[in-house]
Amino acid sequence: MSAIDFDRFQGAARYIAEDTLLSDVNAAIALGRPLLVRGEPGTGKTMLAHAIAESLEMPLLSWHVKSTTTAQEGRYHYDVVQRLNDSRFGDIDGIDVRDIRRYIKLGVLGQAFTAPQQVVLLIDEIDKADVEFPNDLLRELDEMAFTIPELDETVRAEKRPVTIITSNAEKELPDAFLRRCVFHFIRFPEPERVLRIIDAHMPNLEERLIHAAVTRFYEVRRVNGLRKKPSTSELLDWLVVLASAGVRPQEIAKRMPFLSVLVKQEKDLEVLGRRFGQA
Amino acid sequence: MFDLLLLNLRRRDLKVGLGEWMAFLDGVGKGLAVDLDSLYRLGRAVLVHQESQFDDWDLAFTATFEGVEVDEKLSKALDEWLQDARNTAGDLTDIELEDDELRRQFYERLKEQKERHDGGSKWVGSGGTSPFGTGGRASKGIQVGGGGGRRAIQVAGERQWADYRQDRRLEHRDFEVALRALRSLTREGPMELDVDDTIKRTADNAGDIDLVFRRKRVNRVHLRLIMDTGGSMSPHTRLVTQLFTAAQEVKGFKSFEAWYFHNAPYGQLYESFETRQRKPIEELLRDWTPQHRVVFVGDASMAPYELFEPWGYGGMTDRRTQLSGLDWLKRIRTRCPASVWLNPDPKRWWRHPTVEAIGAVFPMHSLTLAGLRDAIRTLRRGGH
Numbered sequence: 001m002s003a004i005d006f007d008r009f010q011g012a013a014r015y016i017a018e019d020t021l022l023s024d025v026n027a028a029i030a031l032g033r034p035l036l037v038r039g040e041p042g043t044g045k046t047m048l049a050h051a052i053a054e055s056l057e058m059p060l061l062s063w064h065v066k067s068t069t070t071a072q073e074g075r076y077h078y079d080v081v082q083r084l085n086d087s088r089f090g091d092i093d094g095i096d097v098r099d100i101r102r103y104i105k106l107g108v109l110g111q112a113f114t115a116p117q118q119v120v121l122l123i124d125e126i127d128k129a130d131v132e133f134p135n136d137l138l139r140e141l142d143e144m145a146f147t148i149p150e151l152d153e154t155v156r157a158e159k160r161p162v163t164i165i166t167s168n169a170e171k172e173l174p175d176a177f178l179r180r181c182v183f184h185f186i187r188f189p190e191p192e193r194v195l196r197i198i199d200a201h202m203p204n205l206e207e208r209l210i211h212a213a214v215t216r217f218y219e220v221r222r223v224n225g226l227r228k229k230p231s232t233s234e235l236l237d238w239l240v241v242l243a244s245a246g247v248r249p250q251e252i253a254k255r256m257p258f259l260s261v262l263v264k265q266e267k268d269l270e271v272l273g274r275r276f277g278q279a
Numbered sequence: 280m281f282d283l284l285l286l287n288l289r290r291r292d293l294k295v296g297l298g299e300w301m302a303f304l305d306g307v308g309k310g311l312a313v314d315l316d317s318l319y320r321l322g323r324a325v326l327v328h329q330e331s332q333f334d335d336w337d338l339a340f341t342a343t344f345e346g347v348e349v350d351e352k353l354s355k356a357l358d359e360w361l362q363d364a365r366n367t368a369g370d371l372t373d374i375e376l377e378d379d380e381l382r383r384q385f386y387e388r389l390k391e392q393k394e395r396h397d398g399g400s401k402w403v404g405s406g407g408t409s410p411f412g413t414g415g416r417a418s419k420g421i422q423v424g425g426g427g428g429r430r431a432i433q434v435a436g437e438r439q440w441a442d443y444r445q446d447r448r449l450e451h452r453d454f455e456v457a458l459r460a461l462r463s464l465t466r467e468g469p470m471e472l473d474v475d476d477t478i479k480r481t482a483d484n485a486g487d488i489d490l491v492f493r494r495k496r497v498n499r500v501h502l503r504l505i506m507d508t509g510g511s512m513s514p515h516t517r518l519v520t521q522l523f524t525a526a527q528e529v530k531g532f533k534s535f536e537a538w539y540f541h542n543a544p545y546g547q548l549y550e551s552f553e554t555r556q557r558k559p560i561e562e563l564l565r566d567w568t569p570q571h572r573v574v575f576v577g578d579a580s581m582a583p584y585e586l587f588e589p590w591g592y593g594g595m596t597d598r599r600t601q602l603s604g605l606d607w608l609k610r611i612r613t614r615c616p617a618s619v620w621l622n623p624d625p626k627r628w629w630r631h632p633t634v635e636a637i638g639a640v641f642p643m644h645s646l647t648l649a650g651l652r653d654a655i656r657t658l659r660r661g662g663h
Contacts, residue, residue, distance in 0.1 A: 023311075023317060023321070024320065024324040026311070027306055027321050027325065031302055031305060031309075031311075036328075038330065081478055084481065084486060087486065088486055178329075179298055179299055181328065182324045183323075183325075183327060184324060185330035185333070
């Protein structure tokens with residue numbers, strides 16, 4: 001096999017990726033392993049899955065993990081309550097309570113495994129869930145299969161979904177889980193790439209405005225003691241506000257207009273206010 | 280060469296497992312690594328799982344491939360070696376073997392390979408004078424050297440991931456994440472309806488509603504943070520403040536209190552140094568139980584008499600009980616065995632009589648990310 005077969009993901013039109021990200025995505029696809037993406041908030045981890053789906057022209061299935069999410073929710077849900085209700089009160093024609101399939105609903109994993117074509121599966125913010133959550137998914141990620149005991153059936157993916165897992169590294173992920181993933185760490189982009197990102201999103205912005213704003217943006221990121229450093233998405237928001245308010249580039253260099261778009265935490269605003277002489 | 284890479288990785292404490300190693304070889308076999316540059320990227324993606332270990336990967340990679348000479352024969356040898364390793368891997372994974380046995384066989388195979396290869400010319404050496412060279416691209420297998428190779432070595436040599444190492448100093452967020460691991464949840468809270476069990480019991484009960492209740496999960500950990508301030512601790516103020524805010528912000532501790540002392544606690548702890556509000560340790564210890572988790576933060580270094588003598592430091596002497604600072608520390612430790620000491624000073628400064636004496640009372644960890652994690656593990660074990 002040649003390398004070209006796997007070199008499928010080239011980055012989507014609006015997603016400006018590092019070289020190593022492209023090769024890591026392709027390695028994950030070729031090896032059939034999930035890609036674990038970690039990085040600061042706002043470095044485009046979730047966007048990556050969208051970009052891959054767009055570029056490979058595959059449907060995207062997203063599973064947004066919350067603190068209460070369990071692995072079972074991803075597999076399937078057996079709606080006992082509905083069945084109970086139907087068995088007692090369901091007089092509607094055509095409902096066969098004896099048919100258990102009627103009450104088994106596939107979760108996102110189940111849908112991804114049974115999809116007629118290969119899909120991109122996004123498991124977003126896996127670190128939000130309980131510590132044991134990733135361990136509960138080991139078999140699913142290894143074999144891309146799970147069993148439904150109620151039906152005595154195994155759901156198995158014909159075509160392994162391109163699996164992207166994102167994490168903010170809030171919790172440490174278990175070793176056994178990490179060993180099954182291809183790992184990519186998104187670094188905060190350097191100014192050059194930030195400029196390309198801005199260009200991809202807002203091609204018609206005045207160059208001097210961009211220059212002034214980006215300079216200020218990196219100044220803010222360098223300030224010590226910030227709770228949350230502003231990220232690219234906040235920079236993009238800031239630029240939109242600056243442009244639509246008609247702020248002149250010189251003003252950005254003098255003071256910090258609309259600072260609260262860039263920095264959201266009150267304590268951070270205080271810190272910056274002291275630093276730049278305006279709250 | 281690949282066994283050397285594995286060896287170098289293990290030497291740098293990167294615990295590469297058999298599964299990842301096979302996946303790595305699989306990737307090479309599938310043509311994902313056509314030169315050193317892509318080999319570097321593939322290896323890092325598959326074999327390394329944390330950005331904090333990227334630096335170790337860079338170092339191991341440089342150690343393995345720096346000074347590698349380009350040789351047509353080498354590419355071929357590598358190709359064969361890989362082919363062989365892949366076949367072996369296939370055989371091995373087919374058979375159900377104990378993990379250790381699998382590993383042993385794999386390493387034996389590696390050893391054989393090494394001997395066979397080393398019989399020929401020497402192909403790894405740091406003394407090689409010729410650079411990586413160009414051209415000589417083999418049609419398949421790995422190309423060693425070439426423009427790409429030089430780049431990979433350069434990239435690895437730049438050590439741009441050094442900042443991400445685990446022994447770097449802490450940030451606010453890291454504190455929070457680490458402290459969160461201290462929580463221990465138990466079902467002791469108020470009653471709540473257990474929906475799942477209710478449904479199950481109702482179904483078992485042929486549809487007659489059967490309500491099930493259970494207690495809510497609560498965190499039963501009491502945390503006490505006791506911090507040294509002033510004097511030699513001044514350079515660490517920012518770090519200690521961050522630890523304090525993080526501990527305050529981690530929600531869900533059953534109780535959290537912060538106390539201060541200077542040098543060593545002499546009979547009393549301060550609620551705040553500005554207001555000089557304080558409380559006798561004896562009184563505090565009556566409230567604290569062995570279930571309380573106690574975290575000391577301090578550099579533990581002072582003049583010996585300040586720790587070992589009952590008249591201690593300046594006006595803070597405790598003449599009544601005739602107990603030294605060290606005695607008070609021991610008392611706290613006896614009452615709350617789940618206690619640790621975090622030291623912001625680098626470890627090489629710990630060879631100091633008072634640091635060693637305090638280190639004999641409390642398990643001492645450095646105030647770094649790795650150290651804090653160790654400390655939390657110690658606390659979870661009950662302080663040992």
